[in-house]
Amino acid sequence: MRLANVWNLGIKELRGLLRDPILLILIVYSFSLSIYTSAKAMPETLNKAAIAIVDEDGSQLSARIAGAFYPPYFTAPNMISTAEMDARMDAGLETFALTIPADFQRDLLAGRQPVIQLNVDATRMTQAFTGTGYVQSIVTYEVNEFLSRHRDAPQMPADLVLRARFNPNLSQSWFGAISDVITSITMLGIVLTGAALIREREYGTVEHLLVMPVTATEIMVAKIWSMGAVVLLASALAIWVVVEGLLAVPIPGSLPLFIFGTALQLYAITALGIFLATVAGSMPQFGLLLVLVFLPMQVLSGTMTPRESMPEVIQTIMLAAPNTHFAILAQAILFRGAGLSVVWPQLLALAGIGTGLFAFALFRFRAFLR
Structure with a gap:
């Protein structure tokens, strides 16, 4: 050669x-x-997910839940009525629609287990998969804080120290x-x-x-x-x-x-x-x-x-x-x-x-x- x-x-x-x-x-x-x-x-973390809230309770707790959704994970929630929800989701305006029923706060304080409905546009696969867990965590955290009357970190039996190597910001x-x-x-x-x-x-x-x-x-x-x-x-x-x-x-x-x-x-x-x-x-x-x-x-x-x-x-x-x-x-x-x-x-x-x-x-x- x-x-x-x-x-x-x-x-x-x-x-x-x-x-x-x-x-x-x-x-x-x-x-x-x-x-x-x-x-x-295609970020893996939730970023600016559109969410709407149907607040039929109008209570202090429902206002706290609505105020817990903020950027960068979510856009500012759109407060809509039940009649608007289906039409807006059909048009693709929101990925999540959270419905807080009437008497939600009263039933919660009375020891009952009221139900909150979360509607998800599953065609937005990445946001739908990741955001459902975010919404559930936010609602659970706000409800627990409201019932305990103070804001406190949850007590864990063991302390987990996270050290992210090679990509510290994930x-x-x-x-x-x-x-x-x-x-x-x-x-x-x-x-x-x-x-x-x-x-x-x-x-x-x-x-x-x-x-x-x-x-x-x-x-x-x-x-x-x-x-x-x-x-x-x-x-x-x-x-x-x-x-x-x-x-x-x-x-x-x-x-x-x-x-x-x-x-x-x-x-x-x-x-x-x-x-x-x-x-x-x-x-x-x-x-x-x-x-x-x-x-x-x-x-x-x-x-x-x-x-x-x-x-x-x-x-x-x-x-x-x-x-x-x-x-x-x-x-x-x-x-x-x-x-x-x-x-x-x-x-x-x-x-x-x-x-x-x-x-x-x-x-x-x-x-x-x-």
Whole structure:
């Protein structure tokens, strides 16, 4: 294999990428706006949930309950009538509608157990799931305070001291931003190499390559290093500009170590992209293969949900996928500040899996060129 051929062929791939505006837009979006929106769009904590209250009691206790809902968890409650409630929820104006019945305070003081009705718009899944517990806790707390005639912290038999490590503010944006960087690296690594090979077929330049004094290995290595370099540069800029800059997410670990791990991940995943491109006959077929391969790999890798929550057989099977080891490595470095002494097994696994995928893809690529 001649390095001059590999270099020149790689430069040719970069020039071809520069002439493809759709892929350029995808790269910029994946490592900028996609990361920012993933960090900001779907907070796990309740934020500005719309609530309405039907106060049929008009008592001191019902006023206290209504006054307990305030920003940032809820918007200021809208005081409505029973006749308005269904229409407003049908129109999607409120996520929660709390109905306090008549004589609620009197029945409570008399030792009875009055019932408060909470209507929830379950189509707003995240707010509905989280906010129901918030509403129940607020109502229970206000009722207990009213009955005890004083505001006091509940007495617990044991004192629980919470120390949140690595994310002391429990900010969901920290996790969302870094997780999207990991996802974008894997997705773009497959897409760019696969598209580069399919572009050769669609433009008819594969025949030109076959009559040139270059080998299949040189062609494949050129596609891998050029497209991998683009993703590697874009991911480094995304962490520096978007994650650390715009989102102000602190990175406790070593960025050079993460970049090295990313290079090994791209070594494996770009080879997989070339293999998929040799199987697919066109770009639409490649897109279908990408969905069938990328989504299961990403969902079961531990990026979105912990691997420990999956069946053991799935955990064992997914050890053959590079995503699994890359997710463990990236989360350890970027979240917990792990060093080489912690992540070296994942680095070795990525190198081994990448070499296997490279050899398999090269065998298929040689058959593709014949």
